[in-house]
Amino acid sequence: MTSIVLKNMVKDYPSFRLGPISAEIPQGVIVGLIGENGAGKSTLIKCLLGLKRIDQGSIEVLGEKMDRQTYSQYEKIAVVFDELPLAENLKISQVGRIAKDLYPSWQEEKFSIFCQRFALDPDKKVKELSRGMQMKLGLCLALCRDSDLLILDEPTGGLDPLVREDFLDDLLDFIQDEKKTVVISSHILSDLEKVADYIGFIHQGQLLYLDAKDELLDQHGLVSLSWEDYRDLDKEKVLGKKESAYGVTILVNLKDWSGDYERPSLEDIMTYTIHGRGIQ
Numbered sequence: 001m002t003s004i005v006l007k008n009m010v011k012d013y014p015s016f017r018l019g020p021i022s023a024e025i026p027q028g029v030i031v032g033l034i035g036e037n038g039a040g041k042s043t044l045i046k047c048l049l050g051l052k053r054i055d056q057g058s059i060e061v062l063g064e065k066m067d068r069q070t071y072s073q074y075e076k077i078a079v080v081f082d083e084l085p086l087a088e089n090l091k092i093s094q095v096g097r098i099a100k101d102l103y104p105s106w107q108e109e110k111f112s113i114f115c116q117r118f119a120l121d122p123d124k125k126v127k128e129l130s131r132g133m134q135m136k137l138g139l140c141l142a143l144c145r146d147s148d149l150l151i152l153d154e155p156t157g158g159l160d161p162l163v164r165e166d167f168l169d170d171l172l173d174f175i176q177d178e179k180k181t182v183v184i185s186s187h188i189l190s191d192l193e194k195v196a197d198y199i200g201f202i203h204q205g206q207l208l209y210l211d212a213k214d215e216l217l218d219q220h221g222l223v224s225l226s227w228e229d230y231r232d233l234d235k236e237k238v239l240g241k242k243e244s245a246y247g248v249t250i251l252v253n254l255k256d257w258s259g260d261y262e263r264p265s266l267e268d269i270m271t272y273t274i275h276g277r278g279i280q
């Protein structure tokens with residue numbers, strides 16, 4: 001079953017175009033969205049949620065065409081943005097009570113367990129929370145509903161490494177139910193390398209890749225070359241390069257390479273690919 005289907009989707013801003021993007025995201029996976037600042041990740045997320053109107057194509061989410069006016073499945077979608085959209089005088093305990101009234105599937109007990117684990121004092125007001133604590137509250141609110149699709153835009157930026165690790169475990173717990181799907185954008189690529197099953201790589205509004213993370217990692221290699229060896233190399237093979245005083249390190253697709261190589265990280269693949277576009 002698919003959870004999200006994009007068909008030739010385009011979003012135009014006066015000086016930026018996202019798309020056209022055609023892609024399918026299955027259920028039961030964590031999709032990590034990666035890309036440089038301004039690549040289009042948040043725009044894509046807003047389009048998925050119907051917060052931005054698309055200019056061409058279509059988006060289907062949880063089996064229904066996404067149209068802000070008519071979409072009926074918002075109860076099944078939980079969202080965390082990098083800012084918490086809550087009145088600042090509300091206490092955390094009041095936020096929990098509002099969520100209970102708002103969401104039929106609200107899990108009250110789970111919320112208090114999460115608050116304890118994230119050291120969120122129920123008597124504190126939203127305005128008294130640090131940025132990281134606000135992020136934690138946003139994550140609690142998203143994880144304590146029975147949603148089928150969890151969408152997170154840069155959720156871990158303000159979190160310390162210990163909380164981030166707990167949170168990544170929570171995401172893995174969440175998708176134990178294979179009907180559920182997570183879409184998460186992050187610049188902390190090591191987090192995505194740990195938990196994502198799929199990677200969506202956006203660059204300058206184009207979706208360069210949307211597929212299994214392991215395939216992306218397995219099909220690339222990093223190769224260190226002397227300047228002489230680099231000079232003689234067929235540059236068609238070079239997906240990206242970085243220069244140093246000793247020579248050149250290049251990113252290659254292993255189907256074009258038979259020599260020694262090192263396994264790249266997700267961050268290597270992203271940075272080399274972006275640096276390398278246009279190399280001849």
Ligand SMILES: Nc1ncnc2c1ncn2[C@@H]1O[C@H](COP(=O)(O)OP(=O)(O)OP(=O)(O)O)[C@@H](O)[C@H]1O
Pocket residue numbers: 013014015016035036037038039040041042043044
């Ligand atoms: N409301 C808007 N009006 C006009 N242009 C916009 C608007 N929102 C975003 N953009 C442009 O769309 C492009 C993509 O922005 P977006 O926020 O989607 O990038 P991003 O990949 O999420 O970046 P970051 O990693 O910095 O958060 C940028 O060039 C931005 O200036």
